[in-house]
Amino acid sequence: MKKTFQLNVGALALDDLQTLHAGGVTLTLPMSAREAIRQSHAVVAAAAAGDAPVYGVNTGFGKLANQRIGAADLDTLQLNLIRSHSVGVGEPLAPAVVRLMLALKAASLARGYSGVREVVVDTLLAVYNAGLIPCVPSQGSVGASGDLAPLSHMTLALLGEGEMLEDGRKVPAAEALAKAGIAPLRLAAKEGLALINGTQTSTALALHALLSFEPVLESALVIGALTVDAARGSDGPFDPRIHAVRGQPGQIDVARYYRALLAGSEIRHSHEENDDRVQDPYCLRCQPQVVGACLDQLRHAALVLLREANAVTDNPLVFGDTQQMISGGNFHAEPVALACDAMAVAIAEVGAIAERRIAMLIDTGVSRLPPFLTSDAGLNSGFMIAHVTAASLASENKSMAHPASVDSLPTSANQEDHVSMATFAARRLQPMIANTAHILGIELLAAAQGIEFLRPLKSSMALEEAHGLLRAQCKSIERDRYLAPEIERATLLVRNGALSKVFRALTAVETGAALPALWIAV
Known part of the structure; x- marks a missing residue:
C-alpha cells in the first residue's frame, strides 16, 4: 500500500x-x-x-x-x-x-x-x-x-x-x-x-538534474580522494586553517570531506618523510577551492529551485481577499534559467578537474606511477585512450555549459519580447551529468589501478571500501583488455548511489560528528 x-x-x-x-x-x-x-x-x-x-x-x-x-x-x-x-x-x-x-x-x-x-x-x-x-x-x-x-x-x-x-x-x-x-x-x-x-516544466527538469547530480558529486569527492592517495599526494592542503581564513563555506566543507576520506591512510603516512615534492598539482591541491565553489553554486541553485517549486507562476493572478485579478509576469523563468546556467558550469567543472586528475595519474613524471598505469608500457597502452575519452567528454561539457539564459528570441509577434530559455537550460543538464559521471568512472578505474601499484600499503577505511566496490565489478587491469564495458560498470557505481553510501557514512575527523550534507538538506 x-x-x-x-x-x-x-x-x-x-x-x-x-x-x-x-x-x-x-x-x-x-x-x-x-x-x-x-x-x-x-x-x-x-x-x-x-x-x-x-x-x-x-x-x-x-x-x-x-x-x-x-x-x-x-x-x-x-x-x-x-x-x-x-x-x-x-x-x-x-x-x-x-x-x-x-x-x-x-x-x-x-x-x-x-x-x-x-x-x-x-x-x-x-x-x-x-x-x-x-x-x-x-x-x-x-x-x-x-x-x-x-x-x-x-x-x-x-x-x-x-x-x-x-x-x-x-x-x-x-x-x-x-x-x-x-x-x-x-x-x-x-x-x-x-x-x-x-514554470513547472523547467523547474521539474532542473530539480531532476539537481537530484541526479547529488550521488555523482558525492562519488566525485570519494574518487578525488582516492586519486590523492594513488598519487601519494599531501593532505596538507585540506588543513582546516587554510579554508577558515578564506571563509568560503563550500570550500570549508569540501576540505572537511577530504580529511574524513583520507583519515588513517597507510599510504599517506608512508611518504610523510623523505618525499622531495614540495607541492602537488592544482588538480589535487585545489580540490576544496574548485569543487567547493561548485558546491556553493549548486546550493544556491537548490534554494532558487525550492522557492520556484513553491511559487505561483501563472497569470493573471487572483487575489480573493480584494476580489482582484492582476496581470504580471511570474511565468518568466529567468530565476530558473540563471540557476541552471550556474549548475551547468558547476557540473562541467567537476568533470574538468576529474579529467585533469586522470591526466596526472597517467603521467609518470607527475604521479611517479608506471606510464599510463601499466607495468609493461609499450606492449600495453593502459589508460592512454581511456583518458582521451575523458578529455572528449570534458570538452563536450564546456560547449554545453555556455549560458542558455543570454540567448533570447522574441515570440508572439514581439509581445513576448524577452524570454528565458530556462527549459533548454535545464534539459541540457542531463547529458552533462552523464558526461561527468563517465569521466569519474574512468578516474575510478585509474585511481584504483594506481592504488594497487602501492600495495601492500592500504588507503583509508573509506577509500578501501570504495576500491572494493569497484573490484567487485571490475578486476585489476594487468594487461590491455576491452575496457568499454568496465567503464560502464564503474560509471554505474558513480550514478547509482553505491559510492554515495561510502560518503554518507563519513564522520568528521575533529569531532566524530556527521558531516554536512551536500544540498538536499538546504
Missing part, C-alpha cells in the same frame, strides 16, 4: 520534492488549500459573468489579448488554447520529470491565486496517484509565458485527448484515464491558461 503524502502547498522542502520525484506515494491536499481554491475561483466566476474585459477569461491570448470572446465561447476558448499550444517535438520527458510537473502544478494552483475549480487540482492529483505519465515532448518551450507547449501536452492528456506513456510506449490518454477510473477534465474559464502558464 502506498504511503499518503500531504502536499504542503507553499512550504515544500527539498526532501519533499525528492519524494515527489521518486513517486510511489498518494498525494492529498490540506483542507486549508481547498478553501483558498474556492475563494479564488469565485473571483474568476464573477469575472466570467461580467462585461469587463479580463485577460485569459474573456479575451484572446498573447498578441490577441485585444480580441473579446463571447460568454458562450469561454469554455471553448480554454480548450482551443490547450489544443493549439500542444506543439512540442522531440523525445518524451522522463517519467520522474512529468511526475514533478503534475505535483508542482497541483501545488501551485492549490495556493489559491489561480482561480481554478477544485476538480482541476483533484484531476492532477488523481493522475499522479494512479501512476499515469502524460506524454510530454521535451522540446518547444522558451521558458516565458510559462512552459506553454510541454504543460499543454500534460493538460491535453488530462482532457483525454493527448497520450500517456505505459512502459515506454504511447497509449491514448482517454484509454489510460478510463482504465484508472479518472474522468477526463473539462475546462472552465481561465483554467487552461492557469494550467499552462507557469
